Amino acid sequence: MKFTxxxxxxxxxISIAGRTVAQKSAIACLEGIHLRAGxxxxxxxxxxxxxxxxxxxxxxxxxxxxxMPARLFFDIVRKMxxxxxQIAVDENLKVSISGGASSFQISAMxxxxxxxxxxxxxxxxxxxxxxxxxxxxxxxxFAVSDNQARPIHTGCLFEVTNEAVSIIAVDSFRLAxxxxxxxxxxxxxxxxxxxxxxxxxVEKILSxxxxxxxxxxxxxxILFSVGDATLVCRLLEGEFIxxxxxxxxxxxxxxxxxxxxxxxAIERVSLIVSEKVKSPVRCLFSENMADFRTNNTIGSxxxxxxxxxxxxxxxxxxxxxxxxxxLRAVPSEEVTLELQNGLSPVVFTPCDDKYxxxxxxxxxxxxxx
Numbered sequence: 096m097k098f099t100x101x102x103x104x105x106x107x108x109i110s111i112a113g114r115t116v117a118q119k120s121a122i123a124c125l126e127g128i129h130l131r132a133g134x135x136x137x138x139x140x141x142x143x144x145x146x147x148x149x150x151x152x153x154x155x156x157x158x159x160x161x162x163m164p165a166r167l168f169f170d171i172v173r174k175m176x177x178x179x180x181q182i183a184v185d186e187n188l189k190v191s192i193s194g195g196a197s198s199f200q201i202s203a204m205x206x207x208x209x210x211x212x213x214x215x216x217x218x219x220x221x222x223x224x225x226x227x228x229x230x231x232x233x234x235x236x237f238a239v240s241d242n243q244a245r246p247i248h249t250g251c252l253f254e255v256t257n258e259a260v261s262i263i264a265v266d267s268f269r270l271a272x273x274x275x276x277x278x279x280x281x282x283x284x285x286x287x288x289x290x291x292x293x294x295x296x297v298e299k300i301l302s303x304x305x306x307x308x309x310x311x312x313x314x315x316x317i318l319f320s321v322g323d324a325t326l327v328c329r330l331l332e333g334e335f336i337x338x339x340x341x342x343x344x345x346x347x348x349x350x351x352x353x354x355x356x357x358x359x360a361i362e363r364v365s366l367i368v369s370e371k372v373k374s375p376v377r378c379l380f381s382e383n384m385a386d387f388r389t390n391n392t393i394g395s396x397x398x399x400x401x402x403x404x405x406x407x408x409x410x411x412x413x414x415x416x417x418x419x420x421x422l423r424a425v426p427s428e429e430v431t432l433e434l435q436n437g438l439s440p441v442v443f444t445p446c447d448d449k450y451x452x453x454x455x456x457x458x459x460x461x462x463x464x
Contacts, residue, residue, distance in 0.1 A: 096132050096157055096159025096160065096182075097155070097156040097159075097182070098132045098154060098155045098156060098157075098181075098182055099154045099156075099179050099182075100152070100153040100154070100179070100180055101179060102172065102176070102177055102194065103177070104151050104152060104153075105136075105172050105180055106169075106172055107151075108149040108150075108151040109165075109168060109169045109172060110169065111138075111147060111299075111324055112139055112140040112147050112149050113169055114140060114296050114299070115140040115146055115147045115296065115326075116128060116141075116165040118142075120142070120143075122208070123204065123208075124162045124204045124206075124208045125141060125142060125209075125210070126164070126165060127165050127168075127203075128140055128162065128165045129141070129160070129161075129206060129209045130162070130163055130206075131159075131160040131206070132153065132160070133155065133158050134155075135151065135153065135155075137149070139209075140165070141209075143210070144292075144293070144328060145292070145293045145296065145326065145327070145328040145329075146212045146213075146327050147300075147326045148212070148326075149324045151323065157183075161184050161190070161203035161204065161205070161206050162203055162206055162208070163190070163201075163204075168201075171192055171199050172192070175192070175195070176195035176197060178195055180193075181194060188202060188203040188204065189203075190203050212327055213313065213315070213327055214313070215312070215316050215317070216311055216313065217309065217311050217320055217325075218311070219311055219312075220283075220309050220310050220311030220318070221260065221281045221309070222308070222309045223275060224306070224307060224308070225301045225302050225303070225305070225307065225308045226301075226303040227275045228275075228297075228308050229298055229301035230273070231274075231275060232251070232294050232297060233424070234271065234424040234452065235251055235262045235263065235264040235424070236251065236291055236295060237424065238264040238265060238269050238270060238421075238454075239264045240265065240266035240267065241266070242266065242267070246333065247288055247331050247332070247333030247335050248265055248335070249290065249291055249331070250288040250289050250291050251263065251264045251291060251294055252286065252287075252288050252335045253285070253286065253289060254285075254286050255286070256281070257277075257280045257281055257283070257284065258276060258277055258281070259274050259276045259277055259281075260274070260277065260281070261275075263335075263338050264291075265336055265338060265341075267457075268417055268456065269417050269420070269421065269454070269456045269457065270338055270341065270455040271421070271424065271452075271453075271454050271455075272338070272452060272453045272454075273452050274451035274452065276451065285312055286335075287317060287330050288330060288331040288333075289317055289328065290329070290331055293326065296326060297321075300321045308321045315330055316328060316329055316330060317330055341455075342442060343433065343435055343442060343455075345435070346433035346434055346435055347434070347435050347436075348380065348404070348405075348406055348407060348409055348433070348434040348435070349432070349433055350380060350385075350402045350434070351402065351403040351404060351430065351432070352385065352401070352402045352403070352429070353400075353429060354422055354425050354427065354429065354430050355428070356400050356401065357385070357430070358419065358422045360385070361376060361387060361398075361422070363396065364376050364387045364388065364389050364396045364415065365389070365396075365415035365416070365419065366396060367389060367391060367394050368389060368391070368416075373391075374389050374390065375412035375413060375415070376388070376413055376414075376418065377389065377390075377410065377412055377461060378410065378411050378412070378413060379406075379409070379410045380406020380407070380410075380411075381405070381407075381408050382404075382405040383401060383402060383404070384400075384401060384402060384406075385400045385401075385402045385406070386399050402432070406434070409436070411434070411437050411439075411458045412460065413458055414456070417457075418441075421455075421456055422443070424452075425452065425454065426450055426452065427445055427446065427447060430445070430446060431444045431446050437458065437461070438460070440456055440457045440458060441455070441456050441458075442455045443455075443456075
């Protein structure tokens with residue numbers, strides 16, 4: 096195998112493919128990056144659960160394949176002069192890497208030992224703007240559970256209908272949902288759960304542009320195609336919670352607030368809350384005002400925020416971090432707060448039909464004053 100490639104392109108491709116290289120594996124070659132030179136140069140990282148493949152433009156003089164030691168290969172190419180990198184691999188898997196006055200000789204591994212990635216039909220799927228999917232993942236991934244006793248909830252549920260795509264994440268304390276309305280029929284009716292770790296990698300590959308990302312569902316895997324990169328991962332199996340049944344629909348109290356002002360008030364009150372000294376924020380919703388207080392061994396804090404509506408002196412306790420995570424994910428300037436009573440969750444929903452989201456946070460039982 097022999098090829099030349101622009102350093103910047105090669106560094107970017109190694110960085111992306113390297114995200115799913117196995118850190119430690121009984122299969123030694125999975126700790127490396129698979130290179131295949133043909134019509135294009137193709138780099139792959141795979142940890143048996145998730146695989147990323149990136150295609151990059153290169154001048155291929157001799158086709159072939161090998162597995163490069165991931166960390167060393169990245170470090171060498173990254174430190175090369177900013178020019179063209181030349182790489183040659185002989186029949187004994189001895190690698191020569193050169194550029195400018197720099198040259199290196201290292202050893203590669205046999206590509207024959209590298210497992211094949213799962214095959215998914217990339218033609219039958221759903222397309223949507225990259226920026227939309229990136230926002231949807233970023234706006235839900237924080238609510239994914241880390242409880243391995245319920246592995247199905249360590250991922251996000253995708254609900255695809257002919258008109259929309261929704262992503263839902265839940266843990267024991269909160270729920271996050273974002274929905275994108277398709278301008279054209281998707282032609283699909285699907286439900287599947289993607290591991291949170293894989294979605295974080297998808298989010299990193301996506302851009303904020305209107306260029307399309309395409310995802311295709313296989314029997315046990317999902318394939319995301321983003322420009323010159325593809326990510327394939329195993330789906331989570333099990334019964335995802337019926338989230339529609341747990342989100343209240345008969346809220347007795349509805350308020351609206353400015354997201355930035357509400358977030359800032361809760362952030363200030365949460366300054367005396369830490370992992371070691373935990374205490375809920377005591378929220379009192381009255382007419383056109385929300386009052387926030389917390390009190391613990393460190394001290395006490397108090398702040399207020401203007402709201403529109405009458406909370407009827409409703410008092411509820413919440414975990415500060417969960418409230419802030421939800422508010423920071425709200426894409427709009429204004430938000431609606433839907434409340435029932437002191438033991439029911441708060442649900443943040445849009446004030447404007449332009450947005451489609453819901454964030455639910457369960458309350459914390461307050462001690463008597």
